[in-house]
Amino acid sequence: xxxxxxIGEGIGKATSFIVNVFSKTKExxxxxxxxxxxxxxxxLATFYDVMKTITAASAAAGAAESGNIQxxxxxxxxxxxxxxxxxxxxxxxxxxxxxxxxxxxVIE
Numbered sequence: 001x002x003x004x005x006x007i008g009e010g011i012g013k014a015t016s017f018i019v020n021v022f023s024k025t026k027e028x029x030x031x032x033x034x035x036x037x038x039x040x041x042x043x044l045a046t047f048y049d050v051m052k053t054i055t056a057a058s059a060a061a062g063a064a065e066s067g068n069i070q071x072x073x074x075x076x077x078x079x080x081x082x083x084x085x086x087x088x089x090x091x092x093x094x095x096x097x098x099x100x101x102x103x104x105x106v107i108e
Contacts, residue, residue: 031103031104034103035100035103035104036096036097036100038082038085038086038089038096038097039086039097039100039101039104041082042079042082042083042085042086045075045076045078045079045082046075046079046083048079049074049075049076049079053074
């Protein structure tokens with residue numbers, strides 16, 4: 001196998017991945033817009049914190065490499081507060097949050 005074959009296969013795989021992502025965009029957008037504001041806020045805040053950590057890749061890689069996965073991603077106080085709000089809602093009634101988590105495939 002030549003280097004060009006390997007490159008071609010890699011490009012083919014990347015193309016397939018991108019096509020799959022974009023072909024599901026409407027489904028993802030529809031699902032996300034149907035979620036409650038509390039779940040949306042918690043998802044976006046968590047995503048933001050994870051992306052912030054990834055941009056500081058050397059620290060995250062060092063923590064992960066040493067087996068310290070828990071400290072690889074640090075959630076901000078805001079994110080933790082949003083997650084606590086979601087948990088409080090689950091304890092109170094939880095019907096909206098449960099429906100969201102089912103829609104996301106987190107619970108059955």
